[in-house]
Amino acid sequence: MRTVKKPSVAVWKFASCDGCQLSLLDCEDELLAVAGAIRIAYFPEATRAMADGPYDLSLVEGSVTTYHDAQRIQQIRNQSKLLISIGACATAGGIQSLRNFADVREYTSAVYARPEYIETLARSSAIADHVKVDFELRGCPISKHQLLEVVGAFLHGRKPQIPSYSVCLECKRRGTVCVLVARGEACLGPVTQAGCNALCPAYDRGCFGCYGPAESVNAPALSRRLAEAGLGVDARMRLFRSFNAAAEPFRRESEALEQGR
Amino acid sequence: MKVRPRDFPREDSARASSAASILARDALPALLAALRTRGYQLVGPTLRDGAIAIDRIDGESDLPIGWTEEQDGGRYRLRRREDVAVFGYTVGPWSWKTFLVPPETKLVTAKRDAGGAFTVDAGLAEEPKYAFIGVRSCELRAIQVQDRVFLEGPYVDRGYRLRREAAFIVAVNCTQAAPTCFCVSMRTGPHHETGYDLVLTEIMEGQRHEFLVDAGTERGRELIDELALRPAMIADVEGAEAAIDRAVAQNGRKVVTDGMRELLYRSYEDPRWDDVAKRCMSCGNCTMVCPTCFCTTVEDAADLAGKEATRTRKWDSCHTLEFSYIHGGSLRPNARSRYRQWMTHKLATWIDQFGVAGCVGCGRCITWCPAGIDITEELAAIRRSEEARHGGH
Numbered sequence: 124m125r126t127v128k129k130p131s132v133a134v135w136k137f138a139s140c141d142g143c144q145l146s147l148l149d150c151e152d153e154l155l156a157v158a159g160a161i162r163i164a165y166f167p168e169a170t171r172a173m174a175d176g177p178y179d180l181s182l183v184e185g186s187v188t189t190y191h192d193a194q195r196i197q198q199i200r201n202q203s204k205l206l207i208s209i210g211a212c213a214t215a216g217g218i219q220s221l222r223n224f225a226d227v228r229e230y231t232s233a234v235y236a237r238p239e240y241i242e243t244l245a246r247s248s249a250i251a252d253h254v255k256v257d258f259e260l261r262g263c264p265i266s267k268h269q270l271l272e273v274v275g276a277f278l279h280g281r282k283p284q285i286p287s288y289s290v291c292l293e294c295k296r297r298g299t300v301c302v303l304v305a306r307g308e309a310c311l312g313p314v315t316q317a318g319c320n321a322l323c324p325a326y327d328r329g330c331f332g333c334y335g336p337a338e339s340v341n342a343p344a345l346s347r348r349l350a351e352a353g354l355g356v357d358a359r360m361r362l363f364r365s366f367n368a369a370a371e372p373f374r375r376e377s378e379a380l381e382q383g384r
Numbered sequence: 385m386k387v388r389p390r391d392f393p394r395e396d397s398a399r400a401s402s403a404a405s406i407l408a409r410d411a412l413p414a415l416l417a418a419l420r421t422r423g424y425q426l427v428g429p430t431l432r433d434g435a436i437a438i439d440r441i442d443g444e445s446d447l448p449i450g451w452t453e454e455q456d457g458g459r460y461r462l463r464r465r466e467d468v469a470v471f472g473y474t475v476g477p478w479s480w481k482t483f484l485v486p487p488e489t490k491l492v493t494a495k496r497d498a499g500g501a502f503t504v505d506a507g508l509a510e511e512p513k514y515a516f517i518g519v520r521s522c523e524l525r526a527i528q529v530q531d532r533v534f535l536e537g538p539y540v541d542r543g544y545r546l547r548r549e550a551a552f553i554v555a556v557n558c559t560q561a562a563p564t565c566f567c568v569s570m571r572t573g574p575h576h577e578t579g580y581d582l583v584l585t586e587i588m589e590g591q592r593h594e595f596l597v598d599a600g601t602e603r604g605r606e607l608i609d610e611l612a613l614r615p616a617m618i619a620d621v622e623g624a625e626a627a628i629d630r631a632v633a634q635n636g637r638k639v640v641t642d643g644m645r646e647l648l649y650r651s652y653e654d655p656r657w658d659d660v661a662k663r664c665m666s667c668g669n670c671t672m673v674c675p676t677c678f679c680t681t682v683e684d685a686a687d688l689a690g691k692e693a694t695r696t697r698k699w700d701s702c703h704t705l706e707f708s709y710i711h712g713g714s715l716r717p718n719a720r721s722r723y724r725q726w727m728t729h730k731l732a733t734w735i736d737q738f739g740v741a742g743c744v745g746c747g748r749c750i751t752w753c754p755a756g757i758d759i760t761e762e763l764a765a766i767r768r769s770e771e772a773r774h775g776g777h
Contacts, residue, residue: 295477298487300477338704341666348458
């Protein structure tokens with residue numbers, strides 16, 4: 124395919140650790156192909172060049188946690204033909220959404236010497252809570268393979284092949300023995316979306332749920348099984364309350380467990 | 385065309401005949417070595433990540449000698465045996481499907497040259513020649529079920545046919561069963577009937593440790609002849625029979641198969657489906673571990689430059705939303721409809737489709753379901769549910 128003009132891509136950061144946008148620079152072998160296929164118009168993490176919009180594609184990392192960011196995401200949406208949110212912060216609010224379960228003023232007064240300098244929202248929210256998002260790419264961090272797949276699909280005008288089924292399918296395909304069934308490990312795999320190629324169970328750990336809830340989640344069923352395997356109510360609550368704590372099915376389960384303590 | 389390639393007519397009484405031989409425990413490495421000499425890649429049970437899994441093995445020392453397992457709904461634990469049995473366990477998380485229908489297969493690669501023309505590589509590579517060591521009766525029946533899918537009808541799967549025809553099957557009669565086994569109910573074991581090249585029965589009595597071995601094919605017979613085994617006595621055969629009878633008695637689950645298909649056809653609206661939906665996580669594990677589940681999906685991928693495309697076949701599951709997605713949405717939008725579809729296919733519609741049930745009673749879906757859902761219990765509950773509705777009739 125000969126593209127007359129390379130599509131322009133902007134990479135934006137909101138409340139986040141930068142890990143997801145670094146996945147783009149992590150592409151190594153594919154980096155030249157990426158550079159050949161797109162024009163990086165705005166990507167402060169990678170280049171000083173900052174071209175004005177509009178942009179063909181915006182990749183948005185991070186969650187909205189301040190008044191300023193809530194306004195900024197509107198401007199970005201207005202300048203972007205296509206907007207893809209990347210990573211657990213952008214798609215679910217991230218680990219910083221733990222504030223959603225507490226009083227953020229208490230947090231700021233505990234952490235900052237001068238809490239009155241801190242201007243922040245009571246909740247951390249996903250990009251899609253504020254603007255229309257064309258595609259949500261999950262993960263904490265995202266997988267570079269999935270990022271390339273999404274960018275490639277965008278370039279060629281096709282649907283990205285990003286599965287929304289559970290991590291279990293990836294475990295079984297790659298030949299990892301189930302850590303939950305064979306060892307009683309606390310594992311969120313059955314309720315978590317695939318995409319990492321079942322990384323943690325392959326290294327003898329239960330799934331931490333980095334990719335957020337799978338397409339159809341039965342969190343209470345998993346919770347019951349983990350209880351039977353000896354995991355206490357507090358540990359189960361914390362399991363559901365991590366990088367994707369504010370994702371709806373995980374939030375509901377952790378709140379139910381919290382109330383049941 | 386009958387598609388059980390190595391169905392071998394074999395009368396029941398043959399089991400009690402002197403056609404069988406005795407393979408000394410010490411001679412097992414020689415049997416495996418003979419297979420390797422013939423160019424087979426050995427595949428058999430081996431210890432891996434806290435389970436007895438089927439994998440490529442080099443020889444006898446890779447077998448889980450002296451190991452066994454505990455299995456129950458949603459639970460599996462590896463255990464040491466008190467003896468040094470070679471085949472003293474049942475079935476693990478993967479079946480031979482992993483080798484006959486690999487989880488991921490690259491089907492086609494297409495490359496575009498500067499002029500825009502495509503070169504297509506249909507990936508017709510040579511297929512590996514496997515010797516499967518320790519195939520249980522339920523598993524062989526499952527392979528025969530998959531034969532109907534991949535070999536029968538107008539569309540024969542080339543790769544499957546090549547792998548299947550090449551595979552040398554060293555079957556093992558179970559001498560113990562798991563609490564999750566129900567081969568007796570499904571009439572799929574524990575006794576091997578047909579389809580193997582060799583069948584072994586492990587005999588351990590006091591200091592004695594041997595295998596009763598019988599051939600099911602000409603190439604199996606040749607191997608036995610090459611090893612110069614001593615012929616089995618009637619007492620050996622009886623000893624093996626008694627050992628297999630233990631596995632019959634130990635079958636931990638039971639299924640009433642009479643009228644099973646009609647029962648499920650009458651039970652689409654049974655409230656039990658709502659009950660199982662509360663426990664089912666739609667994770668798809670049951671379909672991945674099932675030795676007869678054959679569904680795959682085909683995924684296309686292209687590189688960023690649009691110069692190379694690949695088409696990959698992957699194991700798929702009817703428990704995903706994508707599986708039944710058609711324009712506008714998924715036909716089976718909830719766990720109720722998906723579990724019902726899966727179980728009804730296994731125990732009812734499969735019979736209409738392929739002439740046999742899609743369940744061989746191996747119990748894998750029970751053990752490896754993280755929620756511990758038990759297909760035998762679900763069927764029994766549906767039966768009870770109907771009986772309660774028609775109480776007294």
